[in-house]
Amino acid sequence: MGKKYSMRRRIWQAVIEIIIGTCLLILLLLGLTFFLRQIGQISGSETIRLSLDSDNLTISDIERDMKHYPYDYIIFDNDTSKILGGHYVKSDVPSFVASKQSSHNITEGEITYTYSSNKHFSVVLRQNSMPEFTNHTLRSISYNQFTYLFFFLGEIILIIFSVYHLIREFSKNFQAVQKIALKMGEITTFPEQEESKIIEFDQVLNNLYSKSKELAFLIEAERHEKHDLSFQVAALSHDVKTPLTVLKGNIELLEMTEVNEQQADFIESMKNSLTVFDKYFNTMISYTKLLNDENDYKARISLEDFLIDLSVELEELSTTYQVDYQLVKKTDLTTFYGNTLALSRALINIFVNACQYAKEGEKIVSLSIYDDEKYLYFEIWNNGHPFSEQAKKNAGKLFFTEDTGRSGKHYGIGLSFAQGVALKHQGNLILSNPQKGGAEVILKIKK
Incomplete structure (x- = not known):
């Protein structure tokens, strides 16, 4: 270049x-x-005077001489004042005649009519002090x-x-900047790194190409780390579930034997612990699957159908947790874009969390749906303890749990999973304490 x-x-x-x-x-x-x-297509600004000193001049002689000048003129007969020849337009004839009759030059604005004569003829020249076209058709244009x-x-x-x-x-x-910006972070080889003759643009392009390669490398490294994490969690779950399955079988064998009341309590406690372990590992597997989920998050979803299917599960959960559940729809939106399965799982996780921490004795949980120009909001509220500032900052982090006002019934995965789903939908998870009391979690996604 x-x-x-x-x-x-x-x-x-x-x-x-x-x-x-x-x-x-x-x-x-x-x-x-x-x-x-x-x-000779335009006239000059200088003024000339035609000399008719010889009485032997003929009309032909005058006309031949006038061909050398780009001016209009009229030749008059001195005896009859008739027009004998010339080059002129009819609209200027009165001015020519006035100059002839006065036997003097006359001026009309920028135009001078110059009078010359001899014994037989008089010649009046029309001369403009400003340049003008000699062609009568073009003369209307200055x-x-x-x-x-x-x-x-x-x-x-x-x-x-x-x-x-x-x-x-x-x-x-x-x-060129837009081209690389739209492919920022993609693992792609540009056939030719575009350059610019303008120094500022060239610096921006070089920086973008460099950052794109770095970002692509980091994204690929993160993708490998997620795959490794998924594999490790799956392997760990398999390794742990195998002895748990054996233990579960042994517990079932023990239940077939005659046991006293205390032993029966121990067996029931072990069964509950196994259930907790099983649920924990299933949750971990679900979370790692989300990290590596390459499914389409832009599928067109009917909001009404989605809420009908979701409500079936939420109503069952509300019955299980003995919660007064309310669904409030505040939008006329009919469709949106997203991943049905991931959204359902995320909202169920938030709903379960809300049910667990609703006010004991009179548990109330509501799901409100509303939207604005850009986003769709799923707001889940309960009448339990409000979130602490620490919880609002860290609830979306993996394994975070809050001790104050919380019973330790979960593993800090549910809201982290919901946060991951929100990010996949170009949104966010928002925790807040409304003025009416209680706590609310808002899952915001792009429509």
């Missing part, structure tokens, strides 16, 4: 192009005027106006041409 230059220099180059073009345009106008003058219009149009074309090339060059550079 050739020599590079700054953006300021490129703009000044465009300005200089316009200035040089303007000078050339002025020279072109002067040259055009000189050329038209030479071929030559000065013609030059102004020519200059104005030429200047506009010149500016448009120069600015167009400037904008085109800038646009090409912006398109």
Whole structure:
């Protein structure tokens, strides 16, 4: 690529192009005027006086001499005042006649009618102090106006041409920036790393290419880490579930034997512990699957159908936890985009959490759905203890649990899973304490 230059220099180059073009345009106008003058298409501004000193001049002699001048004229007979010849337009005849009758030059504005005569003829010349077209059809257009219009149009074309090339060059550079920005972080090989003649754009492009490669490397490394985590969790779950399955079988064998009341309590406690372990590992597997989920998160979903299916599960959970459950729909939205399975699991996790920490004795949990121009909101509220500041900051983190006001019934995975789902939907998880009391969790997703 050739020599590079700054953006300021490129703009000044465009300005200089316009200035040089303007000078050339002025020279072109002067040259055009000189050329038209030479071929007799426009009259000059100087005043001439035709000499008719000889009485032997004929009309042909006068007409032959007048061909050398770009002026209108009329030849009058001195005896009869009739027009014997000339080159003129009818609208100017009264002025020619007035000059003939007065035998003097007369001036009308910028036009002078010059009178000359001998014994037989009188000649009146029409001369304009301003250049004008000698062609009677074109004379309706002032030559000065013609030059102004020519200059104005030429200047506009010149500016448009120069600015167009400037904008085109800038646009090409912006398109190069857009091209790499849209593929930022993608593992792709660009056939040719685009360069720019403008230093500022070239620096931006080089930086974007470098950052894109770094980001692509980090994303790929994170993807491998997630796959490794998923594999490790799956392997760990398998390794742990195997002895748990054996233990579960042994407990079932013990139940078949005669045991006393205390032993029966021990067996029941072990069964509950096994259930907790099983639920814990299933939750961990679900979370790691979400990390590696490559499914489509832009499927078109019917909001009504989604809420009908979701409500079936939420009503069952509300019965299990003995909760007064309410569904409030505050939107006219019919469809949105997302992943049905992931959203359902996330909302169920939040709902279970809300049920567990609702106010004992009169548990109330509500699910409200509303939207704005960009996002769809699922708000789950309970009438339990409000969130602490620590919980609002860290509840979305894996394995975070809060001791104050919480019974330790969960493992710190549910809200972390919901946060992951929200991020996959280009949204967020929001924890807040409304003025009406209680606590609420809002799952915000892009529509």
